[in-house]
Amino acid sequence: MKSHLRYSLAMTTQTEPPDLSPGYPSKGARLGPAWRDVWTILLREPAEYRDGWAIADQVAGAYDMSPLSIVQLMSRAAKAGILEREHRPVTASITRVHGGVPTTREGTRLRSHYRIKQ
Numbered sequence: 001m002k003s004h005l006r007y008s009l010a011m012t013t014q015t016e017p018p019d020l021s022p023g024y025p026s027k028g029a030r031l032g033p034a035w036r037d038v039w040t041i042l043l044r045e046p047a048e049y050r051d052g053w054a055i056a057d058q059v060a061g062a063y064d065m066s067p068l069s070i071v072q073l074m075s076r077a078a079k080a081g082i083l084e085r086e087h088r089p090v091t092a093s094i095t096r097v098h099g100g101v102p103t104t105r106e107g108t109r110l111r112s113h114y115r116i117k118q
Helices: 002-012 031-045 052-063 067-079
Strands: 083-098 103-114
Touching: 002 103, 031 052, 031 067, 031 103, 052 103, 067 083, 067 103
Parallel strands: none
Antiparallel strands: 083 103
16 A cells, blocks of 8 residues: 555656746756755655755755755745655754863754655
């Protein structure tokens, strides 16, 4: 049943990413191709949520962009109703400064995960 669901979602999802506004981000020299790569990654399994930072790290280097720019684009796409977002707890290194001395420890924080709006 699950494979049928994935097949159905993939068949009804558009293969080209929609713009958030006319020409944005598709006409951007770097942002347009990066957005298409993000969409392609999300389209592989449209029912599954994927870590936004993992996608950003994967895509940004190919276009000489900051991963933060990709994450911000996905966030804007979620606000525009193109992507769905959920926040999941992940284990990460957390650095804090107390009295001018940084300390690092493992901790849990929320990270945004995205999928194409169903």
